[in-house]
Amino acid sequence: MDLPEFFEERGIDVFSAVGAEDLPVEDQNLVKNFFPGARSVIVFGKEVPVDVYRRTAKEKTRGMLAIAESLDATAKLLAERLNEENIPAKAVPLYLPVGISHGRVHGLVRLKHVAAAGGLGSIGMNTVLVSPRFGPRLLLSGVVTGKPVAEFPDIGAIPGDVAGGTAGAPVGNGPAMAPGGGSPTDTTGSVKCTMCGKCAKICPERAIGPDGVDTFRCRTISAVIPPLHVPAVKWMLGRRMLLSAMAPLAPWIARTATIRCSRCITECPVFAGAEANTSGEEPW
Template identity: 25%
Template sequence: MDSNFIKEMAYSFGADVCGISNIERFDDAPKGFHPLDVYAKTKSIIVFGKQFSTSLFETNTNVPYTFVKNKSVELLDNISIQLTISIESKGYKAIPIPSDEPYEYWDSQNRHGRGILSLKHLAQASGIGCIGKNTLLINKKYGNRLYLGAVLTDTELEADNLLDTLCPDNCTICLKACPQSALDGTTVNQKKCREKCASVTEGGGFVYSCNICRKVCPFSKI
């Protein structure tokens, strides 16, 4: 199959960005979280994203941000399913990767979870962007305002070029702004982060209550 054809399909299904990686780029993936651990015949990884607007950072409540995040996950999962069906109609195999939970790996003591694959690392390996000090993916056009989805396939596709880092070496805005001091410039302490980033309202509703590391980043505004 042709890589451009795959991308055109992803865009027609509603993706704002799309990139492709080959399996060779994941030699250093952690054991158990390699694309081959999910689907042993994987040869290419297709990653796509949906943007959200900068206006969400200007509200006095994170309810709209939560609403957009939840709906974006639905849209991305729909794209992955449609793309999977389209690839299979051409005689190849394809496996959709969920845009969000469930976690199969969960460290309850440290409240540390991992999806079956790290979408931001898939996206980085597919040339969509690079991972910043706040551990968020940064894209040249949409900054850190992308939610992601992916599909694994057994067809060989041309991989996109990797991007150089976009996060400036001397910038530590996100590290200083984190109210939990959960960032060290390389990883995030999920136990500290989860104490603040999500909450349940008195009425039982779930809200992403902290997005400061995303909001203060200069790449939230492009």
């Protein structure tokens, strides 16, 4: 199938294909545990427009959920079409199940890390992917396949984004931008995390620290899971069978939840992203 054409039809802003062997060892293991025989991961994303963050909490949640579910539908359709072409593929789930290690919650496939390995951005201090075009406003989805990246000839030399047509969406195994130090705009005009620490300072619950983000301290999560219940929830997250049983309820839970705080995103110095800056739009 023609992947660039498929993504353009689905309104996807950026995408990349990454060989499983080119991921960090921890992510290689996660990918292969998720889909034995995995040879590559196709990761793709859509921008969350700046105006979504200006809405009320409920409206903001509704807007982000619509984008996330659109990405999820794209992942399922892509996996279905690849399987029809005898390419083994499995969509990464939007909701449960998830994994937990070292007290930190993560998806069964860490799409932000895959996207960074594929050149779509860098991991910020708040663990959000910082996109060159959209700053920290990029939502992701993905499909794990049994086909090597080299056998996707139709994505081997794409010079630009699949949608939007300006700065490029890296394809293949492009290096991620290295975080830390320097200006929030590099020599190519792309934004990146400078590890300035503003997201950690602005977090009302001090959920962001040198070791990453304590998910259960985040105001959005702690409103649903009180501290008293955290040990039990962590125990449940370590039980695959329980997660599988809970998975059908996850979409309903997500639709009734509210994103109560996103200050680690909106207060980021590169919140507007390079695209907004070059278009003359005022930063947040």
